[in-house]
Amino acid sequence: MEGCGIFSGDLLIVDRSLTxxxxxxxxxxxxxxxxxxxxxxxxxxxxxxxxxxxxxxIVVKAGMEFQVWGVVTYVVHGLQV
Known part of the structure; x- marks a missing residue:
């Protein structure tokens, strides 16, 4: 998801209450x-x-197990030293 600014090792803040x-x-x-x-x-x-x-x-089709678990609201990047 680097195109969205999410890189390997990043922490995602997820809000499960958002629609x-x-x-x-x-x-x-x-x-x-x-x-x-x-x-x-x-x-x-x-x-x-x-x-x-x-x-x-991915097209979600009938019969697939699918759930939106939460919405990503923030990304936390570590500082490289």
Whole structure:
């Protein structure tokens, strides 16, 4: 998710009380696995998109186990010494 400013080793602050909206970066559970993705919503589809265009968005379909666990509100970067 480097395209969203999230790098390996960063800490994510997640608000589970927020209602996810189109474009939000979320922690989602998809088929039992946690993932960090950008949520894309339309009237007919739910997509989980990586910030890297090399990865195909995941289309959430009927029968998939899917839950938005929380909305990422802040990213904490460590300082490199």
């Amino acid at each position: 996810p909206v189109d474009g939000a970066v979320v922690i989602a559970v998809l088929n039992g696995e946690f993932t960090v993705k950008q949520l894309r919503l339309s009237q007919k589809t739910i997509l989980l998109a990586a910030a890297n265009a090399d990865y195909t968005p």
